[in-house]
Amino acid sequence: MSPETGREIALSLRAVSYTYPGSEAPALNGIDLEVRRGEIVFVTGPTGAGKTTLCLAASGILHHEYGGALEGAVAILGKKVRDYRNMGEIGRDIGVVFDDADAQLIFSTVEEEVASGLENLGIPRAEMQQRLRDVMEAIGITDFADRAPHTLSGGQKQRVAIAATLVLGTEILVLDEPTAELDAEATGAVSTLLRRLAEKGTAVLIVEQKLNELATIADRMVLIEGGTIAKVGSPAEMMQDSVLRHPAPGNIRPPAPAAASPCGVPPIVSVRDLVHRYDGVTAIGGLDLEVAPGEIVAVVGENGSGKTTLVKHFNGLLRPTRGSVIVDGLDAGSVPVAELARHVGLVFQNPDTMLFAETVEEEVAFGLKNIDPRSTGEPIDAALSEVGLLHRKAAYPRSLSRGERQRLAIACVIAMRPRLIVLDEPTTGLDAREAARVMETLGHLRQDGHTIVMVTHDMLLGEEYADRIVRMEQGRIVGDRRTYEEGLCPKLCSISPGRAPFTASTRSPN
Amino acid sequence: MQYITRESAFHRLHPFTKLIFVIVVVLLAVLTSDIVMLAVLVGAVVAAAVAGGLARDLLRQVPLLASLAVSLLALTVLTIHNGEILGYLVPQSVPVIGGAFPVTVGAIDLAAAMSLRFAAMLFAFQLFVISTQPRDLVHLLDRLRMPIDYTLMLLIALRFIPSLQLEGKRIHEAQLARAYNPGRGISGKVRGLFPIIIPLVSNSLGKATVLGLTIDLRGYRSGLRTPMRDLAPGRVDVAGICCMGVVAAGYLAVLLV
Numbered sequence: 109m110s111p112e113t114g115r116e117i118a119l120s121l122r123a124v125s126y127t128y129p130g131s132e133a134p135a136l137n138g139i140d141l142e143v144r145r146g147e148i149v150f151v152t153g154p155t156g157a158g159k160t161t162l163c164l165a166a167s168g169i170l171h172h173e174y175g176g177a178l179e180g181a182v183a184i185l186g187k188k189v190r191d192y193r194n195m196g197e198i199g200r201d202i203g204v205v206f207d208d209a210d211a212q213l214i215f216s217t218v219e220e221e222v223a224s225g226l227e228n229l230g231i232p233r234a235e236m237q238q239r240l241r242d243v244m245e246a247i248g249i250t251d252f253a254d255r256a257p258h259t260l261s262g263g264q265k266q267r268v269a270i271a272a273t274l275v276l277g278t279e280i281l282v283l284d285e286p287t288a289e290l291d292a293e294a295t296g297a298v299s300t301l302l303r304r305l306a307e308k309g310t311a312v313l314i315v316e317q318k319l320n321e322l323a324t325i326a327d328r329m330v331l332i333e334g335g336t337i338a339k340v341g342s343p344a345e346m347m348q349d350s351v352l353r354h355p356a357p358g359n360i361r362p363p364a365p366a367a368a369s370p371c372g373v374p375p376i377v378s379v380r381d382l383v384h385r386y387d388g389v390t391a392i393g394g395l396d397l398e399v400a401p402g403e404i405v406a407v408v409g410e411n412g413s414g415k416t417t418l419v420k421h422f423n424g425l426l427r428p429t430r431g432s433v434i435v436d437g438l439d440a441g442s443v444p445v446a447e448l449a450r451h452v453g454l455v456f457q458n459p460d461t462m463l464f465a466e467t468v469e470e471e472v473a474f475g476l477k478n479i480d481p482r483s484t485g486e487p488i489d490a491a492l493s494e495v496g497l498l499h500r501k502a503a504y505p506r507s508l509s510r511g512e513r514q515r516l517a518i519a520c521v522i523a524m525r526p527r528l529i530v531l532d533e534p535t536t537g538l539d540a541r542e543a544a545r546v547m548e549t550l551g552h553l554r555q556d557g558h559t560i561v562m563v564t565h566d567m568l569l570g571e572e573y574a575d576r577i578v579r580m581e582q583g584r585i586v587g588d589r590r591t592y593e594e595g596l597c598p599k600l601c602s603i604s605p606g607r608a609p610f611t612a613s614t615r616s617p618n
Numbered sequence: 619m620q621y622i623t624r625e626s627a628f629h630r631l632h633p634f635t636k637l638i639f640v641i642v643v644v645l646l647a648v649l650t651s652d653i654v655m656l657a658v659l660v661g662a663v664v665a666a667a668v669a670g671g672l673a674r675d676l677l678r679q680v681p682l683l684a685s686l687a688v689s690l691l692a693l694t695v696l697t698i699h700n701g702e703i704l705g706y707l708v709p710q711s712v713p714v715i716g717g718a719f720p721v722t723v724g725a726i727d728l729a730a731a732m733s734l735r736f737a738a739m740l741f742a743f744q745l746f747v748i749s750t751q752p753r754d755l756v757h758l759l760d761r762l763r764m765p766i767d768y769t770l771m772l773l774i775a776l777r778f779i780p781s782l783q784l785e786g787k788r789i790h791e792a793q794l795a796r797a798y799n800p801g802r803g804i805s806g807k808v809r810g811l812f813p814i815i816i817p818l819v820s821n822s823l824g825k826a827t828v829l830g831l832t833i834d835l836r837g838y839r840s841g842l843r844t845p846m847r848d849l850a851p852g853r854v855d856v857a858g859i860c861c862m863g864v865v866a867a868g869y870l871a872v873l874l875v
Contacts, residue, residue, distance in 0.1 A: 169831060199835035211828035214777050215752050216621035223846045224753055225835075230842030237846070254623050258784055276836070425791050449797035461785075462792040464816035474813065475796030506820065520796060 115144040117186075118280050118311035119202075124165050124180035125335075131176075135161040137335040139180070143280070148302060148312040150326035150343065152319060154539045156509040158335040159315040160207060163284040166313055168198045185279060199225075203278040207285040207537070209266040213257035218249055221257055222271045229276065243275040246301045248294060252412075259387065262289040262457065262533070263411025263565060270298060274305070281305070283314045287322065288536050291410045291565040295321045317539055320568070323347065376401045376528055376559050377422060381431035384417055384583075391417040393583040394431070401527070404550065404560040406570030409580035415563040416457075418580070419530045422561070423452040436527050450479050453521030457533040459513040463505040468497060468516060471505045475524045491523035495549050511542030518549060522558070529553060531562040535569060547573045619747050620780045628670040628749035632851040633758040635858050636746045639666075642862055643742035646869055647735045653727060655873065656734035662865055663741045675748055676741050683740065687733035691726070700724040752776060756838075757845045766839055774829060782822060789817045 120142040127134045135158045143149045153159055164170045168189035170178050182189045184201050192198045206212055215221040222244060226236045244250045247267050252260065257268055266289045273281070281302070287295045295318060302312055303325045316322050323329055329346040331339040339346065377399035384392040391414050399405050407415045420426040421433045424445040433440040436451040456462060465471040472488045492498040495515035500508065505516055514534065521529060534550070535543035550560050550573065564570060570577045571591055579587035628636065646659055667673045695707065701724030708718040752773055759769040790798075793813045800810030 173827075173831065194839070195831060195834035196837055196839040199837050200840075202835075204831070204835055206828050206832070208825065208828050210781075211825035212832045214773065214829065214832065217623060217751070220751055220753050225837060227753065227757075227844055227846055228837035228840045228842055230840070230844060233844060233846065236844065240846075256620070256623070258780055272836070420791075423795055425794065445794045446797040446799060449795055452795075454792075454795040456788075456792050456795075460821055461789050461817060462796065462813075464813045474798075478797035478799055524796070 115146055117142045118145045118147075118184075119143040119166055119282075119313060120181075120183045121162075121166060122181045122183075124178070124182060126161060126165060126170055126179070127177045128161075129175040133335075134177075135335050136165060139165070139335075139337060141166075141330065141337065143311045143313050145279070145309045145311050146306050147328070148306050148314065148326045149328050149330060150323050151313065151315045151330045151332055152317060152323070152539075153332035153338070155511045155537075155542050157332045159332055160284050161335070162332065163204070163206075163282050163313070163315055167202050167204045167282045168192060169195065169204075172198070199276070199278075201278055202280045202282055203273040203276050205270055205273045205281075205283045205286045207288065209262065209269040209289070210258075212269040212272065213265060216256055217254055218257055218260075218268050219244070219253040221268055222249070222275055225272060225276045239275050239277065243271045246297065247271040247274070248297055261412040261416070263291060263294060266290055267294055267298075267411070274301065279309070280311045281313070283312070283316075285316055285537065286314070287316060287318055289411070289533065289565065292321065292567060293410060299325045317537070317543075319347065319540075373401055375399055376436055377561070378434040379418075379421070379431070380433075382418070382421065382428050382433060383430035384414075384421070384426060385429045391583050392421075395583070395585055397578065397585060397588075399528075399559060399561060401559050402554060402557065403576055404554050404562070404574045405576045405578055406574035407561060407563045407578045407580060408565065408567055408570050411565060413580040414583035415565075415580055416532055417583070419454070419532065419561060419563055422448075422528065422530055423454050424448045425454070446478070449475070449524065449526070451526050452528045452530060453524055453526035455514075455517050455521050455529070455531040455534065457536055459510075459517035460506070462517060462520065463513065465505060467501065468492065468503050468505055468508070469501045471516060472520050472523045475520050479524055487523045487525070491519040494522060494552060495519045496545065509542075511538050511545070514538060514542070514546060515549065518546070522553060526558070528559045528561065531560070533564055534562055535564070535566065543569075619744055620776065621751055622672075622675060622748045624671070624749075626670045626672055626749060627854065628666075628672055628745055630852075630854050631749070631858055632849060632855045633750050633754045635851060635855040636750055637758065638859065639862060640742045640746050642866055644739055646866060647738045649870075650873055651728075651731045652873075653730050653734065655869065656731055656738065659738045659869065660734055660741065663738055663745070667741065667745055670745070670749070672745060672748060676744060679740055679744060683733065683737050686736060687729065690732050691729040694725040694729040694732075695719060695721050698722065698725040698728055701727070747776065753845075754849060757843060757849065760843055766841075770833060770838060774826075774833070777829070778822075778826075781825070782818070785821055785825075786814065786818055789814050789821075792817075 121139050124136055124139040125134050126136040139162065151159055151162060164174065165182060168182060168184065170176070171182065171189045172195050184198065189198065213221055215224055219240070223236070223240050226239060244253060247270060249264070249267050249271055252264065257265060260268065266286065270286050287298050290298065299322050302314070306312055314322065323343045326343050329341060329343050330337055331346065375398040377397065379395060379397040382392050382395045383390070395418065407418065409415050417426060421428060421440060422435050424440050424443060428441050435448065438448060438451060440448055463471060465474060469488055472491055476483045476487060489498060492501060495518050497512060497515055497519060500512065505513065508516060534546050538546065550562070554560055562574070574591055576588070576590050578585055643659065643663060647656065650656065664673065664676065667676050696719060699720055699722055701722040703720045703722050705721050706717050706719060707721060708715050710717040756769055756773060798813055800807060
């Protein structure tokens with residue numbers, strides 16, 4: 109029992125250090141941490157600080173499944189992890205949600221997925237059904253219980269993965285960025301449920317970047333940096349730390365542009381009566397939208413509201429079932445994707461879907477050479493300089509940190525000098541510092557004449573950095589407003605509607 | 619090939635009945651090389667799919683079967699030379715090499731028999747997979763005392779097919795957005811595969827680790843399986859088994875006569 113609180117220690121790590129196989133630097137270094145029954149411990153820190161490794165250590169995965177050098181002791185409910193026979197036995201005491209929701213979904217319907225673990229607990233069927241109903245309702249996934257998990261949006265998948273773990277009713281939960289892709293409402297539902305579970309005695313160790321939404325439910329907050337615990341305190345104390353706070357609004361926001369209409373500049377994107385259906389589901393149901401050159405537009409909405417489906421029409425990856433999409437004067441419903449790629453750059457949510465080259469330089473050159481085989485290295489250097497990766501030119505792309513990979517993905521797109529840059533969830537999985545850096549880059553790009561459309565479930569991000577917020581619900585636009593006072597902006601009106609003037613090379617290198 | 623949520627006659631059958639169906643089709647397919655009998659067998663499986671409202675899903679395998687049939691035909695024409703000669707790949711009028719690679723009835727018969735056999739087995743297995751929820755499959759194999767490692771291997775394999783397809787599509791889209799052009803000629807096609815294959819393999823390896831851990835943590839080795847719903851055979855299973863029995867008996871009777 110802990111003398112401090114009288115509550116029994118559920119999970120403890122004593123002097124835990126770990127070095128991955130083939131690596132010289134330790135990912136964890138002398139970690140001492142305990143989580144008591146009924147306590148929520150919130151762990152945060154910069155990208156690459158060792159948060160995921162901490163989750164793997166706490167759940168016994170490093171001990172049972174990974175090689176490498178592991179020192180120190182981990183105990184679950186007082187039992188040392190090495191005394192557990194295998195992960196199946198550990199799974200009776202600890203529920204783990206990994207940061208890759210996709211990889212945790214095994215079965216063919218959502219209900220089957222959530223029920224799968226329950227069927228292995230040896231509990232009565234009536235209790236199983238009750239638990240299944242309760243968790244699915246609490247997480248808000250009942251509406252798509254019969255759908256195949258792989259057809260869901262990223263956020264919906266994440267909710268299913270959380271439900272499939274919570275339904276097991278383990279005494280300890282280890283959650284690695286479980287709400288990274290969730291909208292505010294779903295994040296709120298998860299935090300309420302976690303608080304309720306903690307009140308019933310569940311010990312929760314949660315790693316997250318969403319301080320504002322989740323840290324408030326925590327009893328303790330832990331800041332981890334460079335594999336060591338840098339600071340521990342109450343959420344109120346810790347939120348005063350400038351390292352942890354979200355960048356203040358307006359810090360890096362470029363001047364607001366004028367609307368298209370006052371200046372008479374034709375829109376760069378014009379969507380008319382767009383309908384998109386697939387597999388019998390209407391993803392977009394009759395939508396009109398115009399985007400003016402030079403705008404930063406945030407397309408926000410709950411998971412599954414059709415945001416990504418909409419922007420995939422801009423570069424021809426999806427074609428309209430009905431209606432028209434005109435981008436930079438081209439009919440995106442019929443022009444080949446390769447041609448549209450000269451005008452529209454799309455940065456995917458997960459940079460790992462595109463990285464394949466041996467070096468950062470080759471990675472950026474790939475798209476550039478596809479549209480202009482005679483291109484030189486100058487645009488590559490300029491793009492890398494813009495995103496602060498010029499010094500990593502020779503590095504292997506997949507060895508970069510998550511934030512660096514995200515910036516590299518942006519560099520790959522901006523090197524092709526498209527007038528319109530579309531980003532799908534550009535800050536998911538990034539810490540506040542990295543997220544701010546990405547947004548700063550977008551600000552520069554807008555100043556250089558690019559138009560930015562970013563898809564995000566993070567309203568705060570839209571409020572802080574976008575000129576305009578377009579809100580979607582069930583495949584329709586239900587709100588469209590500006591985040592600044594309307595007014596004329598001579599600078600933006602003077603931008604030529606021709607090729608985007610990419611000027612990063614004139615800036616000082618990193 | 620994955621489970622499809624639908625209310626079909628096949629979906630209502632007990633998984634064990636469907637497994638018997640697959641086994642019966644496989645046995646009947648290997649018992650003969652007669653093209654007519656194998657065509658009848660394929661027809662019976664397709665008729666069962668039509669009756670169950672799943673015929674359109676079977677059609678998705680036709681391109682694969684067609685390419686397999688062409689490959690088998692090429693292989694048998696090059697290697698089997700028994701039976702009546704129908705013609706030559708290289709016309710006899712061509713100097714020196716004229717008359718090479720005769721196309722014989724034996725080669726065509728063998729290619730057709732193997733293709734039909736494969737079609738019958740593939741269609742039957744597909745009907746089983748698309749109408750059986752994976753958890754029901756796990757319970758069935760568990761009750762048949764299949765070692766859990768083999769069951770989980772099958773589960774992961776079935777899970778990975780759609781997952782790989784989806785990941786491949788995602789990567790393809792990401793590269794298309796960078797004006798990706800697969801290139802011309804064989805070397806171009808091979809070079810053009812790298813931007814897809816490398817991320818696909820790297821990402822899949824990472825996902826496989828998490829998938830394995832998830833299966834373990836959900837207690838699939840606990841041996842305490844309690845199905846969420848009853849899977850007792852019903853009248854539809856009796857009817858299904860009777861139909862299979864009649865078709866199989868008729869098939870065997872014709873073979874033996």
